[in-house]
Amino acid sequence: MSKGLSVVKASGIREPFSESKVRRSIRRVRIPASLENQVVRHVREKLYDGIPTQEIYKHIREFLGSSSAPYSKSMYGLKQAIMQLGPSGFPFEKYIARVLEHHGFLTRTNVIAAGKCVQHEVDVVAEKDGGRFMIECKFHNRPGSRSDVKVALYVQARFEDLERGMQGKTDEQKFSQPWLVTNTKFTTEAIAYGECVGMWVVGWSHPESGDLQSLIESGRLHPVTCLTTLTEGEAKELLRNNIVMCKQILSEKDALQAMGFPKERRDMVEAEVNAICSQER
Amino acid sequence: MSKGLSVVKASGIREPFSESKVRRSIRRVRIPASLENQVVRHVREKLYDGIPTQEIYKHIREFLGSSSAPYSKSMYGLKQAIMQLGPSGFPFEKYIARVLEHHGFLTRTNVIAAGKCVQHEVDVVAEKDGGRFMIECKFHNRPGSRSDVKVALYVQARFEDLERGMQGKTDEQKFSQPWLVTNTKFTTEAIAYGECVGMWVVGWSHPESGDLQSLIESGRLHPVTCLTTLTEGEAKELLRNNIVMCKQILSEKDALQAMGFPKERRDMVEAEVNAICSQER
Incomplete structure (x- = not known):
């Protein structure tokens, strides 16, 4: 039934429908194998030639929400949830800092550092094992947009200006490497340039590992914008209070209370957070 | 009458109304001194607190158009006319190449050059007196927007990548300096960075000379979009035919004819071009 049908991606590019891509995206969320076949069957019923991939995601999310594993829905829309950290790029910077902290980095956000020529605002400074990383967070609002080589170029120029400004300083004050982190894909050129100059380039589906x-x-x-038990307004309110990650709701217990959530609703939200954050599935 | 009134600039910034700024902007266009006082009087009549500078320009243009020196109108709206080269940045690149040619440079547009890491598209390559310049043209659509330090940074990184890619090549193949040319203003940081790395940064009201x-x-x-004897559509049509500068209408005589202009209208347009291009005033 799905033979020969094509889908239209957020970038506007058309490509053949791939059932294995749907399966892969569901497996990432670690839902039970039995459900996987049900999702594929559900998607097949909705398919038509030229269907936007966004519409397929919507159908999958709806299906997951009413399935026997409703919380898998919260995890399935990760890309969209990260985009909901916008419109400004500031919550994304804080979110990336938190993600790195959980991977063992010490982080600071919005650091002003003097280069040889001008001062630079570094989105995130991350330190681990003696390395000190200058991280530019490039947040895109629009699905389908890519971070292009110009972004990688200005990050490199900033790194070099900071490097030249740091001459004579101790190694601890110097940056060891520039990173570019984005919530979308990169152009092939941006990746090639990054690899060539030794920049760590992390984004959607890149690098492979x-x-x-x-x-x-x-x-x-997962970011708080994943939570289906919160309204969009409530998620924004949490972001304003620097609670960007689901896990923070468990460690900063009084946040929901301060926002006026009654006990019953707090329990609902915490149950969803627990479901998302539990490691076994 | 104009005491204490403020104007709102395209950037949204408010500042006190300055009669001398109006006079300076009129003098640039070299209209007769007698007309200058008339213009100032006309502007004073239209003033109110919080008037957008754009509206003042409009009044001046209207007044000049019906004055004894009607062609000064074509020259007065230079900033706006350059913006009308958009929405894409391509005609602006070609226009800048033409401007440089008139100043004695040899130019080529859209040159692909190999850097050490990736290939780069150089908007304009300009050569003069043994110098070979890599020019990035940054076209802004919106009045009031500025080219910021990120633009200057990526231009520098591109220049350095090209420099590294050119190692072992002869001097004639190398670029001697990066330029950044824009139709708007620069941020203070962009200018400071450019000066520090040796980039030639040219834009609206910068550098002083x-x-x-x-x-x-x-x-x-002046660009063809200055011409008041052309409709906007006709100007666009000329741009599509690579006629970006008023002067070209005189040297490429059959362009208007090919576009179906009757003799009478060609004469009108050419009269305006002659008035703009004549050096004495």
Whole structure:
């Protein structure tokens, strides 16, 4: 039934429908194998030629929400949930800092550092094992947009200006490497340039090992915008209070209370957070 | 009458109304001194607190159009006319190449050059007196937007990547300096960074000597979008035919004819072009 049908991606590019891609995206969320076949069957029923991939995701999310594993829905829409950290790029920066903290980095956000020529605002400074990383977070609002080589170029120029400004300083004050972290894909050129100059370039589905999804999913570090038990307004309110990650709701217990959530609703939200953050499935 | 009134600039910034700024902007266009006082009087009549500078320009243009020196109107709206080269940045690149040619440079547009890491598209390559310049043209659509330090940073990183890619090549193949040319203003940081790394940064009212306006006005190199005898559609049609500069209409005589202009209208347009391009006033 799905033979020869094509889908239209957020970038506007058309490609043949791939059942295995749907299966892969569901497996990432670790839902039970039995459910996997049900999802595929559900998607097949909805397919038509030229269906936007966004619409397929919507159908899958709806299906998961009413399935026997309703919380898998919260985890399935990760890409969209990260985009909901916008419109400004600031919550994304804080979120990336939190993700890195859970991977053992010490982080600081919005650090002003003097280069040789001008001062630079570094989104995140992350330190681990003697390395000190200058991280530019590039947040895109629009699905389908890519971080292009110009972004990688200005990050490199900033790194070099900081390097030149640090001459004579101790190694601890210097940056060892520039990183570029984005919530979308990169152009081929941006990746090639990054590799060539030694920049660590992390985004959607890149690099093959250690892309943004795995950094998040391996540590169950989903953003609060994943939570289906919260309204969009409530999620924004949490972001304003610097609670960007589901896990923080468990460690900062009084946040929901301070926002006026009654006990019953707090229990609902915490149950969803527990379901997302529990490692076994 | 104009005491204490403020104007709102395209950037949204409010500042006190300055009669001398109006006079300066009129003098640039070299209209007769007698007309200058009339213009100032006309502006004073239209003033109110919080008037957008754009509205003042409109009043001045209208007044100049019906004055004894109607062609000064074509020259007065230079900033706006350059913006009308958009929405894409491509005609602006071609226009800048033409402006540089009139100043003695040999130019090529859209040159692909191999850097050490990736290939780069150089908007304009300009050569003169043994110098070979890599020019990035940054076109902004929106009045009031500024080219910021990120633009200057990526231009520098591109220049350095090209430099590293050129090792072992002869001097003639190397670029001697990066330039950044824009139709708007720069942020203070962009200018500071450019000066520090040795980048030639040219834009609206920068640098003090040799800004974009003087490069254009000194050579009477106004874009075709200045012409009041053309409709917007006709100007666009000329741009599509690579006629970006008023002067080209005189040297490429059959362009208007090919576009179906009757003799009478061709004469009108050419009269306006002659008035703009004549050096004496």
